[in-house]
Amino acid sequence: DIQMTQSPSAMSASIGDRVTITCRASQGISNYLAWFQQKPGKVPKRLIYASSSLQSGVPSRFSGSGSGTEFTLTISSLQPEDFATYYCLQHNSYPYTFGQGTKLEIK
Amino acid sequence: EVQLVESGGGLVQPGRSLRLSCTASGFTFGDYAMSWVRQAPGKGLEWVGLIRNKVYGGTTEYAASVKGRFTISRDDSKSIAYLQMNSLKTEDTAVYYCTRGGGYNYGDYWGQGTLVTVSS
Numbered sequence: 193d194i195q196m197t198q199s200p201s202a203m204s205a206s207i208g209d210r211v212t213i214t215c216r217a218s219q220g221i222s223n224y225l226a227w228f229q230q231k232p233g234k235v236p237k238r239l240i241y242a243s244s245s246l247q248s249g250v251p252s253r254f255s256g257s258g259s260g261t262e263f264t265l266t267i268s269s270l271q272p273e274d275f276a277t278y279y280c281l282q283h284n285s286y287p288y289t290f291g292q293g294t295k296l297e298i299k
Numbered sequence: 300e301v302q303l304v305e306s307g308g309g310l311v312q313p314g315r316s317l318r319l320s321c322t323a324s325g326f327t328f329g330d331y332a333m334s335w336v337r338q339a340p341g342k343g344l345e346w347v348g349l350i351r352n353k354v355y356g357g358t359t360e361y362a363a364s365v366k367g368r369f370t371i372s373r374d375d376s377k378s379i380a381y382l383q384m385n386s387l388k389t390e391d392t393a394v395y396y397c398t399r400g401g402g403y404n405y406g407d408y409w410g411q412g413t414l415v416t417v418s419s
Contacts, residue, residue, distance in 0.1 A: 193363070226406055228344070235396065235409045236336075236344060242403050279344050283405045286360040288334075288346040 194218050194282050198291035204299040211267045213294045215280035220260045224284035227256055227265045231276045239278075240265065272298075301325040301408045303397050308413030311387055319382040321397030321410055328378035329353060332401030335371060335382050337393035338412075345393070350380065351401060365391075387417045 195218040205211050215225065223243035228236040238247050240256035243263060253268040267274055275298050280291040307319040321333065332355070335347040348361040350371040359371050370383040380397055394412040398405070 224403075228406065230344075235411055236406075237409075238406045241405070241407070245403075247407070277343075281344075281346070281406065283402075286349075287362045288349070288405075290344045290346060293343040 193287055194221060194285060194289055196280055196282055196289050196291040198278075198280055198294050200294060201292060202295040202297065204297045205270055206299045207270055207272060209270045211270055211274075211296065213265045213278055213280075213296075215258075215263045215265070215291050217261045217263075217282055221282045221284035223259050224282060225256075225258065225263045226281045226283065227254075228279045228281065229274075229276045230279065236279065270296075301399070303399065303408055303410035305395060305397055305410040305413040308395065308415045310416045310418065312419050313387060313389055313417055315387055316383070316385045317387060317415060318384070319395055319397075319413060319415070321380040321382075323378045323380070323399070326399070328373075329375040331399050331404065333371075333373060333380040334398045334400070334405070335380075336396045336398055336409075337391075338396070339390070339393040342393075347382070347395070349401065355401075384415070387415075389417050391415065392417045 197216045199214050225243045227240040230236040239250050244256045255266045278294045302324045304322045311317050332351045334349040348371050350359045368386045372381045396412045397410045399408045
């Protein structure tokens with residue numbers, strides 16, 4: 193199975209900060225990588241697909257990059273509504289696997 | 300508007316069975332793979348399994364933690380995906396979400412989730 197390792201597992205940041213979350217795959221997954229945002233008690237929401245494609249309706253301050261084994265999610269300027277938990281998911285091979293999550297909190 | 304609505308959750312004793320349903324609307328159900336993802340209380344997301352559309356044989360894939368106990372099926376005439384859960388364990392307690400898609404469509408839409416509690 194492919195292991196997805198997210199870092200950091202938690203972080204605190206301020207409004208307006210630039211934030212980067214990393215996801216590393218234990219083997220190459222091409223660009224079959226998606227990023228999801230989940231707020232407490234809510235349904236996960238897809239932000240990025242195919243590593244770098246922005247989901248329709250998602251603000252342009254979110255961006256993704258990477259291919260192979262290393263991927264990043266960047267929020268260019270944190271907004272209050274961005275404080276949430278973020279998950280990466282590889283869907284290159286079965287079983288699909290999520291990262292353990294990154295909890296982004298207000299500093 | 301795409302909608303996915305899960306149902307069938309509840310309290311069940313260990314060793315018993317439960318069947319979840321995911322009723323879809325707003326898109327051509329038969330064109331898409333459908334998947335289940337779960338989230339135990341206070342934990343992260345865990346991929347459970349997927350069923351391909353009929354063009355790809357309607358075949359299934361599962362996580363190791365549920366393989367042999369859970370079965371995903373679909374009824375394209377009713378636009379419903381099912382998750383049959385047998386031999387339930389306390390560690391299967393989670394909110395179960397259905398999601399749409401395979402390939403780059405994966406996870407573009409999610410249902411609201413249904414809570415399954417396995418406890419004596």
